[in-house]
Amino acid sequence: MSTIDYDPFDAAVRKDPLPFYRSLREESPCHYLEPYDAWALSRFQDIWDASNDSDTYSAAKGTTPAQCLTKDQPVTPMLNVMDPPAHTKLRSVIRGCFLPRHLRSLEPAIRSWTEGYVDDVLERGHGDVVGEIGARLSVRVACAAIGLPEEDGPMLVEWVQRFFHHDPGQEGMTPEGMNALTELTAYCREQAERCRAADDDGPQGLPSLCRFEWDGRSFTLDEIGSHATMLVIGGSETFPKTLANGILRLAQHPDQRAALVRDPAGIPAAYDEILRYDMPTQFLCRTLRRDTELHGQKMREGQAVMFLYASANRDPREFERPDEFNVARRAPRMLSFGAGTHACLGTHVARAEGRVTLETILDRMPDYEVDLAGAERFETEFVQGFSKLPIRFG
Numbered sequence: 245m246s247t248i249d250y251d252p253f254d255a256a257v258r259k260d261p262l263p264f265y266r267s268l269r270e271e272s273p274c275h276y277l278e279p280y281d282a283w284a285l286s287r288f289q290d291i292w293d294a295s296n297d298s299d300t301y302s303a304a305k306g307t308t309p310a311q312c313l314t315k316d317q318p319v320t321p322m323l324n325v326m327d328p329p330a331h332t333k334l335r336s337v338i339r340g341c342f343l344p345r346h347l348r349s350l351e352p353a354i355r356s357w358t359e360g361y362v363d364d365v366l367e368r369g370h371g372d373v374v375g376e377i378g379a380r381l382s383v384r385v386a387c388a389a390i391g392l393p394e395e396d397g398p399m400l401v402e403w404v405q406r407f408f409h410h411d412p413g414q415e416g417m418t419p420e421g422m423n424a425l426t427e428l429t430a431y432c433r434e435q436a437e438r439c440r441a442a443d444d445d446g447p448q449g450l451p452s453l454c455r456f457e458w459d460g461r462s463f464t465l466d467e468i469g470s471h472a473t474m475l476v477i478g479g480s481e482t483f484p485k486t487l488a489n490g491i492l493r494l495a496q497h498p499d500q501r502a503a504l505v506r507d508p509a510g511i512p513a514a515y516d517e518i519l520r521y522d523m524p525t526q527f528l529c530r531t532l533r534r535d536t537e538l539h540g541q542k543m544r545e546g547q548a549v550m551f552l553y554a555s556a557n558r559d560p561r562e563f564e565r566p567d568e569f570n571v572a573r574r575a576p577r578m579l580s581f582g583a584g585t586h587a588c589l590g591t592h593v594a595r596a597e598g599r600v601t602l603e604t605i606l607d608r609m610p611d612y613e614v615d616l617a618g619a620e621r622f623e624t625e626f627v628q629g630f631s632k633l634p635i636r637f638g
């Protein structure tokens with residue numbers, strides 16, 4: 245029996261989960277958490293294999309800590325909580341709007357929006373990387389990919405921020421977060437109604453959902469609203485935090501920043517290293533469809549299993565000197581976008597956003613300074629990262 249005292253909701257874990265992950269990987273790679281009747285997987289290869297095994301690991305009972313551990317968030321119809329074969333079919337339909345060839349037409353817009361946001365910050369000499377650059381860009385791109393009116397962007401940013409907001413000490417889903425989710429879902433349902441009435445045959449997410457058929461029927465408006473909500477949250481929430489992490493890490497490693505300023509061709513690999521080093525989503529969960537065994541532990545059908553992605557990305561079995569930030573690293577694989585059945589559909593979108601924002605910031609304000617005293621962070625069991633990261637320039 246392991247003596248590691250790991251509970252994702254503990255204040256010490258929320259403050260700094262990495263030492264706990266290290267102990268878990270070394271001493272208890274398949275670790276039982278009694279209060280939640282759940283298991284935590286912390287090694288890279290184990291999570292990689294489990295992510296590719298949807299016969300054993302199901303997403304249908306939810307994937308967030310509030311769905312699988314505290315069980316206070318209901319499971320609503322969304323792509324990420326479906327299992328094959330329905331998942332496979334819907335995923336192949338939604339995938340179309342996130343493919344590189346669709347994205348190429350979006351790239352000039354991504355660049356000009358980014359330049360506009362960075363120019364706003366330049367003019368003032370200071371600004372917030374999360375709210376004024378990352379969130380504005382990712383929501384605008386998500387609206388374009390999903391097919392939502394661009395002018396609704398600021399309202400969507402607010403809903404997504406309320407959904408994730410936690411006061412210190414608050415566990416699981418907050419009432420405010422639940423309200424934000426309800427409002428966002430109602431909005432997406434209205435948009436679905438508009439899309440259906442207009443008989444929109446566009447290539448974006450929303451029209452694809454409206455056209456989707458399974459088991460001889462189309463989705464109801466409620467179902468479309470729920471799926472579109474997932475796309476809004478998935479498409480807009482994580483990117484701003486990864487951008488802020490990158491801006492901070494490059495400021496802390498001036499030699500690496502200077503190398504990228506001199507040779508921006510290294511920026512795509514640098515963004516991957518940023519994603520690996522500071523993964524915001526600490527873990528997602530699955531539920532066992534059948535009994536199975538791992539590292540001598542017998543896991544039973546119905547129990548939840550946590551995939552500790554942020555731990556896997558620091559596993560020395562997979563990465564040489566994993567605790568070293570090195571933009572010249574060329575890791576052949578990582579788990580920042582998940583893997584297997586539910587691997588992120590927005591990978592190309594996120595990487596394009598990362599490349600363009602870093603290129604623009606390093607080009608226009610290469611000597612920016614980070615104001616850590618003015619920064620604000622999420623330190624929740626689920627998401628870690630900046631909710632605000634001020635920078636100064638000039």
Ligand code: HEM
Nearest residue numbers: 323324478479482483528580581582586588589590593594
């Ligand atoms: C840096 C930004 C992003 C990160 C780190 C990220 C990470 C992830 C991860 C880890 C998963 C796996 C979920 C699981 O294991 O249950 C996932 C799934 C997903 N992501 Fe992303 N994501 C990002 C951006 C995006 C964007 C921009 C979009 C869309 C515009 C998007 C859409 C999705 C979708 C639809 C899924 C569910 C796929 C499925 O269930 O088949 N993501 N993402």
